[in-house]
Amino acid sequence: MRTDAELIVDPDTYTAEVPYSALARLRNRNVVRIDGFWAVLRYADVKTVLRNPAFFSSHRGATQIRDPQPDDLAYVQRMMLNQDPPEHTRLRKMLAQAFTPRAVGLLEEQIRIFARTTIDRLGGDFAETVADLPLLTLAEVFGVPHQDRKLLYDWSNRVIGFQDDEYAFSRSDTAGMTDMARKALELRPDDGRDPRARNGMPDLYAYAHALGELKRNDPGDDVMSNLMRQDITIEEFENLFWLFSVAGNETLRNGIPGGMIALMRHPDQYERLRQDRSLMDTAVEEMLRWWTPVMHFRRTATEDVELSGTKIAKGDKVVVWFSSANRDEQVFTNPDEFDITRKEADHLSFGYGPHFCLGAHLARTQMRALFNAVCDLPHQLRPAGEPTRLRSNFQNGVKHLPVTWPQ
Numbered sequence: 001m002r003t004d005a006e007l008i009v010d011p012d013t014y015t016a017e018v019p020y021s022a023l024a025r026l027r028n029r030n031v032v033r034i035d036g037f038w039a040v041l042r043y044a045d046v047k048t049v050l051r052n053p054a055f056f057s058s059h060r061g062a063t064q065i066r067d068p069q070p071d072d073l074a075y076v077q078r079m080m081l082n083q084d085p086p087e088h089t090r091l092r093k094m095l096a097q098a099f100t101p102r103a104v105g106l107l108e109e110q111i112r113i114f115a116r117t118t119i120d121r122l123g124g125d126f127a128e129t130v131a132d133l134p135l136l137t138l139a140e141v142f143g144v145p146h147q148d149r150k151l152l153y154d155w156s157n158r159v160i161g162f163q164d165d166e167y168a169f170s171r172s173d174t175a176g177m178t179d180m181a182r183k184a185l186e187l188r189p190d191d192g193r194d195p196r197a198r199n200g201m202p203d204l205y206a207y208a209h210a211l212g213e214l215k216r217n218d219p220g221d222d223v224m225s226n227l228m229r230q231d232i233t234i235e236e237f238e239n240l241f242w243l244f245s246v247a248g249n250e251t252l253r254n255g256i257p258g259g260m261i262a263l264m265r266h267p268d269q270y271e272r273l274r275q276d277r278s279l280m281d282t283a284v285e286e287m288l289r290w291w292t293p294v295m296h297f298r299r300t301a302t303e304d305v306e307l308s309g310t311k312i313a314k315g316d317k318v319v320v321w322f323s324s325a326n327r328d329e330q331v332f333t334n335p336d337e338f339d340i341t342r343k344e345a346d347h348l349s350f351g352y353g354p355h356f357c358l359g360a361h362l363a364r365t366q367m368r369a370l371f372n373a374v375c376d377l378p379h380q381l382r383p384a385g386e387p388t389r390l391r392s393n394f395q396n397g398v399k400h401l402p403v404t405w406p407q
């Protein structure tokens with residue numbers, strides 16, 4: 001008989017479902033010791049950890065449960081995600097302007113067009129079709145030539161799906177890509193090395209450099225061009241490109257099918273949303289709560305601390321579990337229920353505190369646009385089979401979502 005602690009870390013568990021019952025039982029015990037780390041499962045505790053980087057560092061051991069190799073740690077520590085204030089604040093400020101509601105507002109019409117054309121191309125696999133929306137948006141925001149956008153898809157598959165046979169060697173068709181892309185791809189390894197290591201994705205770094213060079217010589221009105229004008233080291237630049245390729249893509253291409261699953265399993269609420277679009281904002285927030293796309297992030301204790309009565313020693317790994325906090329019965333009434341009118345509290349799917357998701361407005365705008373396009377269809381979509389889930393305890397991933405509709 002497997003223990004709850006074993007269940008929630010085993011990537012195989014997630015090919016069937018997120019173990020919400022196991023998370024609920026563990027949550028009753030507040031902060032729980034699991035296989036070399038502390039699992040923080042309650043909403044209030046997750047917030048406490050995330051708003052106190054002085055005690056719970058993103059930098060010490062980076063932000064994944066799995067420790068990087070010592071050489072790689074020094075490298076990934078140059079990434080904004082893996083920094084603490086004040087270093088973190090410097091990079092965050094450089095980028096923040098491009099992601100404000102105002103900046104994203106200027107992109108809204110373009111995103112609406114992307115969403116509509118994506119849904120116009122809807123085939124039998126919803127997950128596969130909608131995976132293009134975050135790619136199109138990222139390409140637009142970063143000034144990546146649109147014909148190269150599948151590169152971002154492969155890179156994030158490799159990082160997030162390194163424990164999944166289908167994703168670990170993701171390789172899209174390169175027809176139509178730029179010379180810059182084809183040249184970078186000559187360096188792509190196929191030996192299963194760790195994609196988070198500095199030598200893990202030489203093709204990504206080669207592409208980042210070539211694109212950076214292009215933007216330096218011919219700047220546009222995009223994030224990459226803007227970065228090239230800033231005082232930024234090459235390691236910081238490479239790490240940012242890596243971060244955006246993964247964070248801006250994988251999260252949404254799972255969050256969107258997750259939201260679709262929620263609607264299809266609740267046809268009455270799906271119909272209500274089709275009839276009343278003023279519910280779209282709360283519906284999207286509820287989708288993000290109910291199908292939490294990123295399930296956890298890690299911190300490291302910088303000194304001996306106490307959290308909800310549990311003593312945590314300096315140097316211990318502390319993992320905040322968003323998929324548990326978002327179902328905390330002390331905060332959400334009937335937390336397992338999906339309710340598009342729910343307004344009780346903010347979900348924690350975008351994190352909290354200084355690392356609160358930089359792309360949250362962009363993500364929300366894409367989800368609203370996409371689900372508006374879905375609701376504009378003359379019919380409801382229906383499941384045409386079971387979804388295929390990603391083998392990962394980190395991303396709540398949907399690889400395939402068969403759908404059908406009245407012909």
Ligand code: HEM
Pocket residue numbers: 050058063080081082092138243244247248249251252255293294297298348349350351352354355356357358359360362363
């Ligand atoms: C539904 C979609 C998304 C979800 C669920 C999500 C989730 C998260 C979470 C939980 C964090 C906090 C990490 C931590 O505390 O250690 C984060 C950070 C981040 N996200 Fe997102 N994200 C999404 C979409 C995006 C998009 C579209 C972009 C960019 C285009 C993006 C860029 C980032 C960046 C750059 C950070 C690091 C911020 C920092 O370190 O200050 N994310 N995201």
